[in-house]
Amino acid sequence: MSDTHAETVSFVRDTMLPSAPPPATQAGAVHWLRENLFAGPINTVLTIIGALIIWFLFSHYWDWFAHSVWNANSLSECRQIILETWGEGARGACFAVIRERWNQYVFGFYPPELYWRPTMAAGLLIVALVPVLFSSSLTIRRAVLAITAVVTLACMVALGSPAIWLGFTAVVMAGAIFASERNLSWLLPFSMLYPLMMIWFLWGGSAWGPIFILAGPVLGWVAWRLLAGRAPMIAVLAGILVTLLFWLFLSGPAAEDAQRLLPMGIEAVRSDRFGGFLLSVTIGVAGIAMSLPLGIVLALSRQSDMFLIKSLSVVFIEFIRGVPLITLLFVASLLLNYFLPPGTNFDIILRVIIMVTIFAAAYMAEVIRGGLAALPRGQYEAADALGLDYWKAQRLIILPQALKISIPGIVSTFIGMFKDTTLVTFVGLYDPLKSMSDAVRASIEWKGIYWEPYIFVGAIFFIICFAMSRYSMYLERRLQRDHK
Amino acid sequence: MTDVSASAHASFRPSMLIYDRRYRSLTFQVIVFILVMAALWWLIGNTISNLNAMGKSFDFGFLFQRAGYDISGTPIPYTGNDSHLRATVVGLLNTLIVSILGCIAATILGVAVGVARLSKNWLFARLMTVYVEIFRNIPLLLWILVIYAVFTEILPAPNAYRGDDPAWSMILFDHVALTNRYTAIPTLGMDNDPGSLDLGARVTVNWATIAFVVALVGGWFVRRAINAHAQKVQDRTGVRPATLWKNLAVMILPSLFLIWYFGLHLLPPALKGFNFTGGLNITNSLVVLWLALTLYTAAFIAEIVRAGILAVSRGQSEAAFALGLRPKRTMNLVILPQALRVIIPPLISQYLNLTKNSSLAIAVGYMDLRGTLGGTTLNQTGRELEAIVLMMLIYLTLSLIISAGMNVFNSRVKLKER
Numbered sequence: 001m002s003d004t005h006a007e008t009v010s011f012v013r014d015t016m017l018p019s020a021p022p023p024a025t026q027a028g029a030v031h032w033l034r035e036n037l038f039a040g041p042i043n044t045v046l047t048i049i050g051a052l053i054i055w056f057l058f059s060h061y062w063d064w065f066a067h068s069v070w071n072a073n074s075l076s077e078c079r080q081i082i083l084e085t086w087g088e089g090a091r092g093a094c095f096a097v098i099r100e101r102w103n104q105y106v107f108g109f110y111p112p113e114l115y116w117r118p119t120m121a122a123g124l125l126i127v128a129l130v131p132v133l134f135s136s137s138l139t140i141r142r143a144v145l146a147i148t149a150v151v152t153l154a155c156m157v158a159l160g161s162p163a164i165w166l167g168f169t170a171v172v173m174a175g176a177i178f179a180s181e182r183n184l185s186w187l188l189p190f191s192m193l194y195p196l197m198m199i200w201f202l203w204g205g206s207a208w209g210p211i212f213i214l215a216g217p218v219l220g221w222v223a224w225r226l227l228a229g230r231a232p233m234i235a236v237l238a239g240i241l242v243t244l245l246f247w248l249f250l251s252g253p254a255a256e257d258a259q260r261l262l263p264m265g266i267e268a269v270r271s272d273r274f275g276g277f278l279l280s281v282t283i284g285v286a287g288i289a290m291s292l293p294l295g296i297v298l299a300l301s302r303q304s305d306m307f308l309i310k311s312l313s314v315v316f317i318e319f320i321r322g323v324p325l326i327t328l329l330f331v332a333s334l335l336l337n338y339f340l341p342p343g344t345n346f347d348i349i350l351r352v353i354i355m356v357t358i359f360a361a362a363y364m365a366e367v368i369r370g371g372l373a374a375l376p377r378g379q380y381e382a383a384d385a386l387g388l389d390y391w392k393a394q395r396l397i398i399l400p401q402a403l404k405i406s407i408p409g410i411v412s413t414f415i416g417m418f419k420d421t422t423l424v425t426f427v428g429l430y431d432p433l434k435s436m437s438d439a440v441r442a443s444i445e446w447k448g449i450y451w452e453p454y455i456f457v458g459a460i461f462f463i464i465c466f467a468m469s470r471y472s473m474y475l476e477r478r479l480q481r482d483h484k
Numbered sequence: 485m486t487d488v489s490a491s492a493h494a495s496f497r498p499s500m501l502i503y504d505r506r507y508r509s510l511t512f513q514v515i516v517f518i519l520v521m522a523a524l525w526w527l528i529g530n531t532i533s534n535l536n537a538m539g540k541s542f543d544f545g546f547l548f549q550r551a552g553y554d555i556s557g558t559p560i561p562y563t564g565n566d567s568h569l570r571a572t573v574v575g576l577l578n579t580l581i582v583s584i585l586g587c588i589a590a591t592i593l594g595v596a597v598g599v600a601r602l603s604k605n606w607l608f609a610r611l612m613t614v615y616v617e618i619f620r621n622i623p624l625l626l627w628i629l630v631i632y633a634v635f636t637e638i639l640p641a642p643n644a645y646r647g648d649d650p651a652w653s654m655i656l657f658d659h660v661a662l663t664n665r666y667t668a669i670p671t672l673g674m675d676n677d678p679g680s681l682d683l684g685a686r687v688t689v690n691w692a693t694i695a696f697v698v699a700l701v702g703g704w705f706v707r708r709a710i711n712a713h714a715q716k717v718q719d720r721t722g723v724r725p726a727t728l729w730k731n732l733a734v735m736i737l738p739s740l741f742l743i744w745y746f747g748l749h750l751l752p753p754a755l756k757g758f759n760f761t762g763g764l765n766i767t768n769s770l771v772v773l774w775l776a777l778t779l780y781t782a783a784f785i786a787e788i789v790r791a792g793i794l795a796v797s798r799g800q801s802e803a804a805f806a807l808g809l810r811p812k813r814t815m816n817l818v819i820l821p822q823a824l825r826v827i828i829p830p831l832i833s834q835y836l837n838l839t840k841n842s843s844l845a846i847a848v849g850y851m852d853l854r855g856t857l858g859g860t861t862l863n864q865t866g867r868e869l870e871a872i873v874l875m876m877l878i879y880l881t882l883s884l885i886i887s888a889g890m891n892v893f894n895s896r897v898k899l900k901e902r
């Protein structure tokens with residue numbers, strides 16, 4: 001064999017050649033450029049257009065940003081500083097307005113000595129959200145809770161919070177961290193109670209009001225417990241009825257009497273003191289918390305077999321979706337006085353929250369209905385075959401899957417709703433975008449400042465909304481159960 | 485089992501209203517019906533007693549009273565002496581104008597950006613992503629206010645265009661002038677004006693407009709006939725006759741003829757005295773609102789278009805190429821029909837959103853439906869209930885019409901499954 005080879009072939013390679021590097025045009029930066037920026041005439045033109053856009057923006061606005069002033073007390077002082085530092089004809093941004101009006105943008109006209117209360121409410125909001133948002137990752141939870149605890153307590157100290165509330169917050173934070181390490185479900189009662197606590201922290205007033213509102217469901221639970229052994233269905237109805245009747249007729253007077261007997265509470269803050277991001281976040285959080293359950297109920301009613309329920313929800317959803325939010329806000333501010341008994345006058349922020357909630361709920365219902373419709377028919381049939389009743393089937397089989405499908409839609413509804421909170425400016429509330437910036441411009445110091453407040457408010461909205469959309473992507477990945 | 489059903493048939497007990505699934509839904513619906521009726525009765529009763537207490541009535545007679553306020557920028561003739569009803573119609577037309585212009589521009593921009601985001605060009609795709617994310621995550625109100633500030637604060641007064649060496653010059657070949665109060669654009673002039681058709685109520689339509697509409701609609705029908713004929717020939721012989729030139733001719737030639745016949749030409753605006761005259765001065769509130777709505781909605785449409793194109797799997801176009809279809813036919817026959825099925829429904833809701841968002845005209849003082857009926861008319865007559873109810877009904881009707889029309893279109897492009 002080797003002899004024949006030796007005769008016919010002069011050389012036989014018996015080892016592999018080491019792999020050679022690819023040609024210069026097929027690897028590295030050059031290849032990447034050719035592939036992604038200059039892969040043909042159209043592509044090259046697009047690259048040039050893109051570069052021109054970037055160059056245009058940079059050349060027109062970079063000096064403005066680079067010359068920005070962060071420390072001044074008025075626009076004229078700002079301009080003076082720019083003139084002195086950068087010479088005649090230079091222009092620059094005056095972000096000092098954000099620094100100087102920071103409290104106004106964040107808290108509106110909330111009493112300055114009580115700024116610690118919204119701060120505490122915000123910190124506890126994150127604690128309440130953690131078991132819902134990050135139930136699966138201990139690392140994220142640890143980081144979020146630790147940062148929240150440190151930042152909240154530091155801010156509260158800086159804002160002059162009374163020691164008792166500082167201690168309360170510290171205890172809650174420590175408890176939350178403990179619960180998060182041991183058993184996350186211990187935090188859920190706090191999350192359930194939080195909405196009521198938030199209302200009380202922000203608006204203040206007698207502590208008896210929230211206590212008696214809380215007493216409603218407790219009494220309802222007692223009624224249900226007493227009757228549950230004999231007639232389960234009637235027990236549920238009785239529980240709901242007792243709660244509603246207690247809220248409607250008893251809780252108000254009882255809270256007043258209790259307050260007279262044993263005064264207990266914190267300083268009340270009127271709704272017209274709310275403004276800025278405090279207002280936006282309050283309306284946004286309340287709307288998000290309430291529109292999801294309402295949207296689920298509406299979506300289920302629309303899919304219901306019961307004709308009356310179905311048609312009522314169709315009419316409701318289509319009506320709300322057919323009119324602009326502004327008209328609903330006008331209904332809240334101008335027309336509710338017509339629809340309610342004479343002399344009723346309830347809080348404008350509450351009215352706006354209700355309107356924003358039902359507006360978002362109608363959109364939510366359609367998103368969730370899409371999720372319900374996308375579920376294969378077999379899932380419904382399998383639930384029936386297992387002998388589950390309607391609510392068990394919805395709770396255990398249908399809704400978990402339908403909600404998972406509709407996460408992107410649900411979150412974009414939330415984002416839309418949070419952006420729409422700026423529209424409250426048209427019913428006379430101080431949103432951070434228009435009313436607050438107008439108020440800032442109305443002062444002598446900051447007359448004529450346009451771009452900086454808009455950039456600031458826009459950046460905050462962008463951060464919050466972008467974070468929400470990224471979170472929805474994270475959640476989708478986390479809940480992914482099928483193979484991709 | 486048989487015993488249970490037999491006993492159920494035999495006797496009816498009240499408890500079955502709750503525990504028997506056959507009756508439970510009925511019971512539940514009756515309860516809900518009673519509750520809804522009670523709530524309505526309570527609301528209407530309250531409204532009636534409140535109206536009585538304020539000495540007001542619920543009637544729409546105010547619509548026929550003299551409005552007494554002026555509107556800047558009216559699509560149909562209107563003066564302060566006209567009725568509130570006419571002011572409402574003017575407002576509605578203004579809403580429609582900005583919505584239709586916005587829908588058209590947002591669709592064009594949105595489709596372009598959506599396709600550009602899928603482009604292989606790294607830089608351009610990233611730029612478009614930045615645009616989409618920025619506009620989607622910041623409230624529309626901010627964009628309206630920012631663009632309004634650009635128009636009022638940065639753009640000059642008309643007299644900046646004056647003189648031999650003006651500070652500002654007109655754009656688009658001296659046809660458009662941007663000023664801080666209005667945008668002056670050219671208007672159409674006719675050498676051979678055919679006069680106008682009077683529709684009554686001081687609304688007139690120029691015969692030339694009617695002629696153009698007839699020419700375009702007629703051309704469209706002829707084009708359909710040509711394509712149907714081509715299809716028939718193709719089915720019979722297997723060879724499709726060339727239709728492109730015929731179609732172009734049918735669509736374009738009649739319009740060219742009309743332009744020649746009426747002597748149509750552009751009249752560019754020119755600075756006379758303190759203002760631009762000769763052209764059309766469009767109030768900046770319309771331009772600002774239109775721009776903001778377009779840029780904002782286009783970001784959403786771009787995402788819809790991108791998702792729609794991505795939803796068609798690669799195998800589809802590969803299969804079409806394997807069958808020997810050329811790229812254009814692959815696009816028309818394979819990709820687009822499937823992508824459109826995904827794109828059209830959310831696109832419709834974007835159009836609806838744009839129409840509803842046009843009510844943000846309040847921020848720039850554009851006199852749309854909310855500005856007239858829900859604004860000045862409401863404040864002057866003090867009829868909040870009637871004005872807001874009527875305004876909501878009009879918006880509702882508009883939404884229902886758009887979604888109905890679009891649903892018809894949707895059912896035509898929808899893929900026909902078994």
